[in-house]
Each structure stands twice: as structure tokens, then as C-alpha cells.
Amino acid sequence: MNRSVLFSDFKIITPHDDKPVSVLEHGYCAVVDSMIEYVGESKENAVSALEKSGHKDFFEYDGKNKILCPTFANAHGHTPMAIFRNIADDYSLQDWLFGEILPREDKMIEGDFYYGHLLTLAEMIESGTACVANMYSAGMITSKASVEAGFRVQQTADGKFCKDGKWFTDYANVKELMDYCDQDAKGLVKPSLLVHSVYLYPGEFFTDLKDLSKKCGIPVSVHISETVTENENCLRDYGMTPVEMLDKHELLSDTTVAAHCVHLTENDRKILSERKVWVAHNPSSNMKLSSGFADMVAMQKAGVRLCLGTDGAASNNNQDMFMEMRLASFMAKGTTLDPTVLKAEDVFTMATRNGYLACGFENCGIIKQGMTADLQIIDYDCPQMWPLGNPISSLVYSCGPKCVESVMIDGNFVLYKHELKTIDLQKVKAETKRTMERLK
Amino acid sequence: MNRSVLFSDFKIITPHDDKPVSVLEHGYCAVVDSMIEYVGESKENAVSALEKSGHKDFFEYDGKNKILCPTFANAHGHTPMAIFRNIADDYSLQDWLFGEILPREDKMIEGDFYYGHLLTLAEMIESGTACVANMYSAGMITSKASVEAGFRVQQTADGKFCKDGKWFTDYANVKELMDYCDQDAKGLVKPSLLVHSVYLYPGEFFTDLKDLSKKCGIPVSVHISETVTENENCLRDYGMTPVEMLDKHELLSDTTVAAHCVHLTENDRKILSERKVWVAHNPSSNMKLSSGFADMVAMQKAGVRLCLGTDGAASNNNQDMFMEMRLASFMAKGTTLDPTVLKAEDVFTMATRNGYLACGFENCGIIKQGMTADLQIIDYDCPQMWPLGNPISSLVYSCGPKCVESVMIDGNFVLYKHELKTIDLQKVKAETKRTMERLK
Numbered sequence: 006m007n008r009s010v011l012f013s014d015f016k017i018i019t020p021h022d023d024k025p026v027s028v029l030e031h032g033y034c035a036v037v038d039s040m041i042e043y044v045g046e047s048k049e050n051a052v053s054a055l056e057k058s059g060h061k062d063f064f065e066y067d068g069k070n071k072i073l074c075p076t077f078a079n080a081h082g083h084t085p086m087a088i089f090r091n092i093a094d095d096y097s098l099q100d101w102l103f104g105e106i107l108p109r110e111d112k113m114i115e116g117d118f119y120y121g122h123l124l125t126l127a128e129m130i131e132s133g134t135a136c137v138a139n140m141y142s143a144g145m146i147t148s149k150a151s152v153e154a155g156f157r158v159q160q161t162a163d164g165k166f167c168k169d170g171k172w173f174t175d176y177a178n179v180k181e182l183m184d185y186c187d188q189d190a191k192g193l194v195k196p197s198l199l200v201h202s203v204y205l206y207p208g209e210f211f212t213d214l215k216d217l218s219k220k221c222g223i224p225v226s227v228h229i230s231e232t233v234t235e236n237e238n239c240l241r242d243y244g245m246t247p248v249e250m251l252d253k254h255e256l257l258s259d260t261t262v263a264a265h266c267v268h269l270t271e272n273d274r275k276i277l278s279e280r281k282v283w284v285a286h287n288p289s290s291n292m293k294l295s296s297g298f299a300d301m302v303a304m305q306k307a308g309v310r311l312c313l314g315t316d317g318a319a320s321n322n323n324q325d326m327f328m329e330m331r332l333a334s335f336m337a338k339g340t341t342l343d344p345t346v347l348k349a350e351d352v353f354t355m356a357t358r359n360g361y362l363a364c365g366f367e368n369c370g371i372i373k374q375g376m377t378a379d380l381q382i383i384d385y386d387c388p389q390m391w392p393l394g395n396p397i398s399s400l401v402y403s404c405g406p407k408c409v410e411s412v413m414i415d416g417n418f419v420l421y422k423h424e425l426k427t428i429d430l431q432k433v434k435a436e437t438k439r440t441m442e443r444l445k
Numbered sequence: 446m447n448r449s450v451l452f453s454d455f456k457i458i459t460p461h462d463d464k465p466v467s468v469l470e471h472g473y474c475a476v477v478d479s480m481i482e483y484v485g486e487s488k489e490n491a492v493s494a495l496e497k498s499g500h501k502d503f504f505e506y507d508g509k510n511k512i513l514c515p516t517f518a519n520a521h522g523h524t525p526m527a528i529f530r531n532i533a534d535d536y537s538l539q540d541w542l543f544g545e546i547l548p549r550e551d552k553m554i555e556g557d558f559y560y561g562h563l564l565t566l567a568e569m570i571e572s573g574t575a576c577v578a579n580m581y582s583a584g585m586i587t588s589k590a591s592v593e594a595g596f597r598v599q600q601t602a603d604g605k606f607c608k609d610g611k612w613f614t615d616y617a618n619v620k621e622l623m624d625y626c627d628q629d630a631k632g633l634v635k636p637s638l639l640v641h642s643v644y645l646y647p648g649e650f651f652t653d654l655k656d657l658s659k660k661c662g663i664p665v666s667v668h669i670s671e672t673v674t675e676n677e678n679c680l681r682d683y684g685m686t687p688v689e690m691l692d693k694h695e696l697l698s699d700t701t702v703a704a705h706c707v708h709l710t711e712n713d714r715k716i717l718s719e720r721k722v723w724v725a726h727n728p729s730s731n732m733k734l735s736s737g738f739a740d741m742v743a744m745q746k747a748g749v750r751l752c753l754g755t756d757g758a759a760s761n762n763n764q765d766m767f768m769e770m771r772l773a774s775f776m777a778k779g780t781t782l783d784p785t786v787l788k789a790e791d792v793f794t795m796a797t798r799n800g801y802l803a804c805g806f807e808n809c810g811i812i813k814q815g816m817t818a819d820l821q822i823i824d825y826d827c828p829q830m831w832p833l834g835n836p837i838s839s840l841v842y843s844c845g846p847k848c849v850e851s852v853m854i855d856g857n858f859v860l861y862k863h864e865l866k867t868i869d870l871q872k873v874k875a876e877t878k879r880t881m882e883r884l885k
Contacts, residue, residue, distance in 0.1 A: 091834030094842060095774075095788040128828035292779035293842075322842040323829050332772070334535075339732035348535040388568035389763045389846065391874055392881040394531030402534060402733075402762040406829065407847035434831055441832040 008416065009060035010036045011051055012380075015068030016396050017044065019075060019372035020358040026350040028396055034073060035063075036378040039416035044372050066411075070386035072396060075370045076135035076379045076412055077326040078157070078360025080285035081264040081314025084139045084147060085113070085121030087128070088440050089319035098232075098294060106319060109444040117444075118143035119150050120436040126156045127428045128324045132406035133381040135414040138262050138285065138314065138364050140199060140226050144182050148194045155419050155427045157379070159262070159364035160186075161199035161226045164217050165206065172210040174217040183223065193415065195365040197226040200256055203239050203247040215254040224260035224365060227251065230273070231265040232296050248273035257282050262363050264314060267291055267299045274307035283310050283363035286355070288332040290316035298340045301333065301347055312359040313352065330356050330401045349401040382411040448856065449500035450476045451491055455508030455822075456836050457484065459515060459812035460798040466790040468836055474513060475503075476818040479856035484812050506851075510826035512836060515810045516575035516819045516852055517766040518597070518800025520725035521704040521754025523581045525553070525561030527568070528880050529759040538672075538734060546759060549884040557884075558583035560876040562590045567868045568764045570596070572846035573821040575854040578702050578725065578754065578804050580639060580666050584622050588634045595857050595867045597819070599702070599804035600626075601639035601666045604657050605646065612650040614657040623663065633855065635805040637666040640696055643679050643687040655694040664700035664805060667691065670713070671705040672736050688713035697722050702803050704754060707731055707739045714747035723750050723803035726795070728772040730756035738780045741773065741787055752799040753792065770796050770841045789841040822851040 017032030033051035035043040043054035055063045086106075093105035118141070129137060136157035139147060144160045151158040162182035164174050182196045198218055206214070218225055229247050230236055239247045248269065251257050259281035266277070266284045277284060286299055304311060313333060315324045330352040337347035361370035361379075369379045383404060385393055390403050412420040419427045457472030473491035475483040483494035495503045526546075533545035558581070569577060576597035579587060584600045591598040602622035604614050622636045638661055640654055658665055669687050670676055679687045688709065691697050699721035706717070706724045717724060726739055744751060753773060755764045770792040777787035801810035801819075809819045823844060825833055830843050852860040859867045 087828075088832065089834075090830075090832065091836075091838040091843060094835065094838040095785050097785060101784075124828055124831060131828060289775065292775035293784065295778045295782045295784040297782070298779060318843075322838070323845075325829070325845070328768075332775075335729065335732035335772075338735045339738060342735045342737070344537060344541075344733065344735040345535050386874075388527075388564055388571060388870070389765070390530075391564060392528065392530065392878045394529075394881070395534065396531075398531040398534040398762070403531060403758075405763075405765070405845060405847070407845070430828070434826075434828075438832045441834070 008038050009055055009058065009063040011055060011063050011065045012036070012073050013048065013065050013068055015071050015073035017073045017372055018396055018400065020354040021371060022358070026353060026397055032073065034372060036413070036416055039377050041372060041374055041376050041378050043374060066382070070384065071410070072383040072385060072400065073372065073380055074383065074400065075357040075372060076381045076414065077133050077356045078136035078312070078364050078366070078370060079129065079134050079314050079324065079326055080138045080262055080283065080312040080360045080363045081287055081316055082125065082137045082139050082324065083141045083317030083319070084125040084137060085118045085141055085143070086317035086319040087124040088117060088121040088437050088444070090322050094322065112444050115143070115146055116436060117440045118146045120433050120440065122147040122150045123154060123428055123433045124437045125318065125324055126151065126154050127425055127430055127433060130156070130412050130420050130425060130428070131409060132325045132327065133409045133412060134324065134326050135379045135412060136361060136364050136366060136369070138197070138226065140264070145185060148182065148185060148190060152190055152193050153427070155193070155414050155417050157193050157364065157366055157369070157414065159195045159197050159224070159226070162196045162223070163199045164221070165199070165210070165214065172206055172213070174213045176217060176220055179217070179221050183221065197224040197262070200225050200227045202228040202235070203250050204235055208243060211254045215256060218256060224262065225256050225258070226262050227256065227264070229263040229266050230268045233268055236268050246270055246273055248276050252276050252280065260365065265291065265296065265299065266304070267297045269300070269304070274304055274309055277304070278308040281310060283312055283359070285312050285314040285363065286333055287314045287316040288329055288336045290320045292336070294320055298336055300340070301337050302341050305347070305351070310359065311355050312363045313355045325406055326356050327405045334401065349397045353397060353401055378413055378416045380413045381409055383408050384410040448478050449495055449498065449503040451495060451503050451505045452476070452513050453488065453505050453508055455511050455513035457513045457812055458836055458840065460794040461811060462798070466793060466837055472513065474812060476853070476856055479817050481812060481814055481816050481818050483814060506822070510824065511850070512823040512825060512840065513812065513820055514823065514840065515797040515812060516821045516854065517573050517796045518576035518752070518804050518806070518810060519569065519574050519754050519764065519766055520578045520702055520723065520752040520800045520803045521727055521756055522565065522577045522579050522764065523757030523759070524565035524577060524579045524587060525558045525581055525583070526757035526759040527564040528557060528561040528877050528884070530762055534762065552884050555583070555586055556876060557880045558586045559590050560873050560880065562587040563594060563868055563873045564877045565758065565764055566591065566594050566596045567865055567870055567873060570852050570860050570865060570868070571849060572765045572767065573849045573852060574764065574766050575819045575852060576801060576804050576806060576809070578637070578666060580704070585625060588622065588625060588630060592630055592633050593867070595633065595854050595859050597633050597804065597806055597809070597854065599635045599637050599664070599666070602636045602663070603639045604661070605639070605650070605654065612646055612653070614653045616657060616660055619657070619661050623661065637664040637702065640665050640667045642668040642675070643690050644675055648683060651694045655696060658696060664702065665696050665698070666702050667696065667704070669703040669706050670708045673708055676708050686710055686713055688716050692716050692720065700805065704756070705731065705736065705739065706744070707737045709740070709744070714744055714749055717744070718748040721750060723752055723799070725752050725754040725803065726773055727754045727756040728769055728776045730760045732776070734760055738776055740780070741777050742781050745787070745791070750799065751795050752803045753795045765846055766796050767845050774841065789837045793837060793841055818853055818856045820853045821849055823848050824850040
């Protein structure tokens with residue numbers, strides 16, 4: 006595929022850091038290698054930007070009835086769990102986790118992580134997502150798979166282990182992934198430290214986790230207040246909420262990604278806001294597992310930084326960020342009884358720019374000169390988006406994976422006119438089917 | 446297209462009236478003209494059923510990695526409103542209705558209804574829907590469009606008018622649509638009587654509506670208890686709930702389709718159950734417009750008959766029944782804090798068989814011998830449905846419009862391998878775009 010592309014006469018929709026989401030009605034965007042070199046309404050200037058970079062022989066992508074916007078960054082996933090899709094729905098959490106998921110996870114081998122991860126990446130790419138915060142073990146395997154697929158991942162590194170009932174940290178295991186990211190990941194993988202939750206380890210171990218976190222100096226990835234039970238137990242055991250408990254151990258900072266945050270106190274929101282924590286909202290998963298309704302409007306008012314995630318395919322059961330945008334807005338409107346809250350442009354920004362920032366990719370998620378080219382092309386020449394109306398509304402409330410025509414990550418087309426370019430889907434499907442049958 | 450089809454080696458999923466949803470792992474289904482002549486696991490018997498009907502020259506549809514299931518019957522829509530898609534989102538109901546929708550509706554002409562309706566049918570067909578309960582004026586125009594498209598509609602007939610502030614009924618207007626349905630609609634259109642709601646007409650007019658309903662003898666189509674305000678005003682004006690008020694005027698029966706029913710009392714549910722009213726649940730619309738969360742579990746327990754709808758594209762903003770199935774289940778799980786309620790098979794039955802019954806098409810919605818062939822083919826050979834797991838779960842929680850490959854209505858392919866066969870989409874798009882611009 007050509008490394009210089011002119012996106013010609015698109016509706017270009019993008020969030021910004023300093024102003025509202027904007028729409029160019031007849032927009033041109035020039036990409037050279039991995040970078041956006043021009044965005045604006047002049048074809049002449051776009052062409053001249055390409056020529057100045059020595060790319061006279063650029064590829065022109067026609068934008069008739071098409072939208073160009075940033076790809077999604079999914080701020081909370083468990084990618085290999087695609088192999089557990091639709092095996093245990095409508096179950097109680099107890100039956101689901103202990104009866105179906107954990108016994109299978111115990112039997113997973115290397116290839117299961119690798120192909121499960123790639124299957125999720127294929128689904129994500131086909132639905133406009135280019136980046137995921139992946140919380141799962143076997144981080145080295147899935148990181149390498151991500152680089153092969155040309156997909157961005159903030160990948161958890163596991164630095165805690167349990168032997169004979171005793172918990173200990175292992176810096177070397179984290180360092181291995183950190184080194185890989187520095188040396189071989191082509192800027193596509195960023196490491197984070199897996200601190201699963203307040204309830205998975207004994208209280209005294211959090212001092213070790215705090216020390217490990219300081220030593221590594223990488224973001225912390227954690228689930229917070231997903232269920233009422235989690236909060237009740239935390240209050241019983243530590244006399245504080247999960248947010249307070251993690252803050253006490255200095256695990257909350259402006260790089261922390263906290264998934265769920267369904268049950269928060271006002272003080273929790275104040276802490277999350279002050280520490281500039283990224284909260285990854287998972288509306289589908291929270292409803293499906295009966296966790297509850299996160300109060301995004303209260304978080305927004307408290308100044309908490311918000312992004313959006315799908316959670317794993319075992320508890321969602323797909324990886325469709327269009328669905329999450331739509332549902333995040335609907336949930337906020339339904340629970341507050343105010344149809345004007347969490348507007349289309351709010352959830353669009355959460356799903357794009359904010360997700361990238363949460364995952365540590367600061368140069369992605371805005372279409373402007375100097376940013377990295379992570380872009381998706383939406384074909385709105387279809388009944389479900391016709392007539393277009395407000396294009397931001399249309400993206401959030403009417404669009405879906407069917408309308409995603411092409412996806413570019415880091416300047417490379419990973420999906421081109423509905424065809425995956427970097428993943429061998431037949432192989433991935435055969436292997437994941439075999440895995441599913443083996444783990445039964 | 447051939448009028449005899451052998452669906453060969455599909456996963457066949459269907460609801461039943463007398464037993465749970467069933468799955469045939471290697472199923473064969475023979476269709477001759479509009480009828481299903483065989484369903485089972487024997488290819489030999491399927492072929493012999495075709496041959497007995499004198500159809501040796503049948504077309505064989507290969508079912509590898511494909512699901513055959515009934516099409517959806519959308520039990521609440523306002524089809525021409527597709528032309529108002531995405532023009533006024535994140536607004537208050539007041540600003541949306543009086544500022545944006547009503548001024549446009551006042552200016553609608555014949556072609557706007559016709560093409561708006563066809564645009565919605567195109568979207569519905571592409572997402573596996575073959576039938577809609579359409580509540581809107583201009584019923585003759587949209588009925589004829591439905592027959593042209595080969596699509597089933599329960600269409601409201603308008604028998605009430607207002608002149609100089611005085612309301613009166615007009616039987617002739619209803620009779621015109623009733624006659625059309627009897628004589629020219631090829632069994633595709635059924636009439637219903639438009640009784641919009643308890644709040645649109647003066648209280649004394651309901652006696653006239655009751656008389657009109659008796660005279661017509663057709664189903665009643667009505668909105669009930671969509672908002673708290675509707676209930677409060679009804680209690681203030683009539684000293685009873687909307688359900689009680691409509692029941693008093695004998696407008697609730699086993700053919701009534703009552704949309705929304707978000708705010709019900711225990712007595713309301715008892716009445717709806719006793720009268721065997723069909724309640725059309727609209728989860729997306731109810732959340733988006735901040736109407737609230739209908740308590741489907743309480744209705745289910747009270748024995749109320751349940752089906753599912755999208756509402757119009759101006760308040761949803763698409764016509765995707767997969768979304769509504771998923772959200773109906775999620776909403777029930779989220780609000781009751783019980784992940785085992787409103788299971789995949791419950792919402793699948795609501796979206797298929799129950800919707801058809803609600804719309805008056807008693808011979809559709811089940812795949813068995815002697816039923817009419819309203820069928821959809823789902824291609825699960827894609828990342829979002831892979832590996833398949835429980836196929837009913839997969840249909841409800843993972844599938845989407847992208848996976849709908851073909852749709853057959855009354856034995857005719859209206860969508861064949863992603864291509865619309867009965868609607869001129871280019872024409873429809875050009876006309877609806879023009880309408881949208883004219884009504885601005």
C-alpha cells in the first residue's frame with residue numbers, strides 16, 4: 006500500500022483538546038508515512054503538502070458520501086477472552102466466573118492468548134477501533150501479536166505472583182515487557198502495571214504493589230468499584246472505599262486507567278478528579294452483568310477525565326465502540342431523566358481522543374497537522390445513516406460496524422474497503438475454534 | 446428468483462408457541478412459493494417435499510457457517526420519520542417536538558411519506574426485519590409502498606380529525622385502508638386504528654373513538670404511559686391511569702398494540718395481562734428521550750404479552766432490532782440487578798414470533814411446516830460472532846446488521862447476499878435527501 010495518501014473531499018470530523026468537535030464539510034487530509042501533513046478545505050494545499058514531502062505519486066481516496074474521523078481507542082478490554090464468547094450468558098456472576106471462565110482460563114496455552122487476541126483485533130479493526138487498553142496476562146505474546154497486526158495496545162505487564170498462599174512481586178517480568186516496548190514495538194505498544202483490583206490480593210500486599218509501581222514508573226491499570234459487593238467488602242476490610250484505598254497506596258495518578266467506577270461517593274469523584282485518573286466507562290458490560298449504572302454526569306461535573314471501553318467479549322459480547330458510545334449517552338439520559346446530557350460529541354471525544362490519551366498515545370485521536378494518522382473511513386451512503394443530518398449525531402446514534410469501510414493505523418491501512426490487510430483471518434478463526442472446543 | 450428454495454445444512458433457530466427456542470445444528474428447510482414445506486435434519490426428506498410440490502428445479506442455498514432464523518417483526522415504528530434522522534438529538538422533548546419535528550411534519554407532502562417509508566423499509570430489510578407496526582398518517586401511501594417492496598406492515602388508519610377545535614371521527618377514511626388490505630395488499634398489510642394516546646384528544650372524544658373502534662373491528666394502536674408527565678396529567682384530568690382510562694373506553698383487547706408502557710402500576714399490568722394486550726417495548730427510544738426504564742420483568746411475571754420495537758428514526762436513531770433485543774435484555778438485567786432475567790431466548794421470541802402475532806400475522810415467525818416463509822440468513826463467519834458458542838446468545842448479544850446476508854419475505858428474497866431486490870435505493874436516497882433539505 007502506498008505510504009502517501011490524499012483523503013479527498015470527505016466530511017472530516019474530529020475532536021480537539023481546546024475546542025468542540027469540528028466538522029469540515031469538504032475536507033482534504035494529506036498523510037505521509039505515519040503523519041498527517043495537512044488538514045483543511047484546500048485540495049491545492051493538500052497536494053502541495055504531499056509534493057513537498059517528495060510524494061508526487063500519492064494515492065487519492067475519494068470521499069464522496071464518506072466521513073473521515075479518528076479511529077476509536079477502547080480503554081478497557083481483555084482481548085484473549087474472545088475465545089469465551091457466548092458460552093455462558095444470562096448466568097449469575099458466580100456461575101459465570103467460577104463455573105465457566107476460570108476453569109477454562111486455567112487450561113489456556115500460548116497459542117490461545119495469541120489467536121484470541123488477534124481475533125479481537127480483527128473485530129476491533131472492522132468496527133473502527135485502532136487501540137485497546139488490554140488487561141490480561143501473557144502480555145509478551147499479545148504485544149508481539151499487536152505489532153504484527155499493526156495495532157496499538159496499552160498492555161498490562163504482570164508483576165505479582167502467588168506461591169503457597171504467599172504473594173510477591175517480580176520486577177523482572179514487568180521489565181521484560183517494558184524493554185520490548187522500548188526496543189521492538191515500533192511505538193505501537195505501551196506497558197502498564199496490572200493491579201487488578203482491591204479485592205484480589207491481601208491488604209498488606211498493596212505496599213509491595215506501591216513499591217513495584219514506583220520502581221517501574223509505568224501507568225497502573227485497575228478495576229474500581231465495579232459492584233456493590235466490592236465496595237461493601239472494601240469498607241468492611243479497610244474502612245474505606247476502593248478509590249480511597251488505592252489512593253492511600255499512591256496507585257492513582259494522571260496515567261492510571263480505572264475501569265468501571267460504577268459505585269462512587271462524592272469524595273471518590275473528588276479524588277479521581279484531583280489525581281487526573283482516566284475512568285474507562287463500560288456501559289454494556291455493567292448492564293449485562295447487573296453491576297449497575299455508572300453516574301457519568303456526576304463524574305463529568307466533578308471534572309473526572311472520561312473514556313470508554315467494551316470490556317472483554319465474554320461479558321459484552323462484542324467489541325463495538327459505536328454501541329458503547331450510543332449506550333453511554335442513552336444510559337446517562339435514561340438515569341438522569343435529562344435528554345440533553347452526555348451529548349454525541351461528548352461520547353465521541355471519550356471514544357477517540359480521550360481513549361488514546363488514557364492509553365498513553367498522546368499523538369493520536371485528533372485529525373490535525375503533526376498528529377499520527379490513525380483514521381477511519383465511514384461510508385454513510387447506506388439506509389441506516391441516510392439522510393445524514395448532523396454528522397456527529399449520525400456517527401454516535403445511527404452508525405455501526407457495517408459502515409466502517411477502511412481503517413488506517415500509524416499511516417498503514419489495516420482495513421481497506423472492508424478487507425483486513427494485516428491479519429490472516431482464516432487461520433485465526435480455525436485456531437480459535439479449535440481452542441474453544443479444547444477448553445470445553 | 447426461483448420460487449422453490451432448499452436451505453441446506455444451516456443452523457436453524459426458531460421460537461415456538463409451545464416449547465422453548467430450538468436449534469437444529471444441521472438443518473434443512475424447504476420453501477415452495479410462500480410456504481415452508483419441510484424443516485428437519487434430513488436432506489432427503491427436504492428434497493422429497495420439494496419434488497412432491499412439483500419443484501424439481503429448486504434453488505439450493507448453502508448454509509455453511511450460516512444461521513437460518515425468522516425475520517424480525519418490529520412492533521412499533523413511525524417509518525416516514527427517517528427523513529428527520531439526526532436533525533435534533535440531545536434536545537429536550539419540548540425543543541425536539543415543537544421546535545424541530547412538528548414544523549417539518551406540517552410541510553410534508555405525499556412523496557415524503559412514500560420515500561421516507563421506503564427508506565426505513567430498506568434499513569429494516571438490511572437488518573433482518575420483515576414486518577413493522579407503523580403508526581403514522583398517510584396510511585394508504587405507505588401501504589402501497591409496502592406492497593411494492595414486498596414488506597409486511599400493520600398500518601394505522603386514521604379515523605379522527607379536528608376542525609375548528611372540534612374533534613370528529615371519519616369511518617370512511619378507515620374503511621378505505623381496510624378495503625385496500627382486503628382487496629389489493631396481497632396479505633402483506635393489515636389495518637389498525639390510530640388511537641395515538643390518552644393525551645392528544647379531549648376526554649369526551651374517547652366515547653366516539655370507542656364507537657369507531659367497535660364499528661371498524663380492527664386492532665387498536667396506541668402509546669401508553671411513555672412519560673411520567675403523561676401519567677400525572679391523566680391522573681389529574683381523569684382520576685385514573687392511562688391504562689385504566691383506555692380500558693374504561695374498551696380500547697384494550699387481545700389485538701391492541703400498546704407502545705412503551707414505561708410507567709405502570711401493578712393494577713395496570715393486571716389489566717394489560719387480562720386483556721391480552723401486546724406491549725411493544727422500545728428500550729433505545731425510552732432511554733434516549735429520558736422517558737425511563739420499562740419494567741419488563743414485572744410485566745413478564747404478570748403474564749403480559751411482550752414484543753419489541755425501535756420507535757421512529759427521529760428518536761432512536763436507527764431501526765436495528767438486534768440493538769433492541771440486546772438492550773432490552775441489558776436494561777432488564779441492569780435495573781433488576783439480576784443478570785439471569787430476560788434471557789437471550791426471551792428477547793429473541795419477543796422480536797420474532799411475538800412481534801408477528803402483535804402485528805396480526807399469525808402464520809409467521811416460526812420456522813415449521815405450514816408457516817409462511819419470512820426468513821433471514823445470518824453469516825456468522827465473521828470476527829464479531831466467532832467462535833459461535835451458544836447460537837441464541839450469539840444472535841442476541843453479538844450479531845448485528847452487518848451479519849445479515851439475505852432476507853426472504855412471503856417466499857421472496859427482498860435481500861439476497863446483501864443486495865436489496867425490491868427497493869430502488871438510489872431513487873429513495875435522492876428523494877429523501879431532497880425532502881430533508883426542503884423541510885429545513
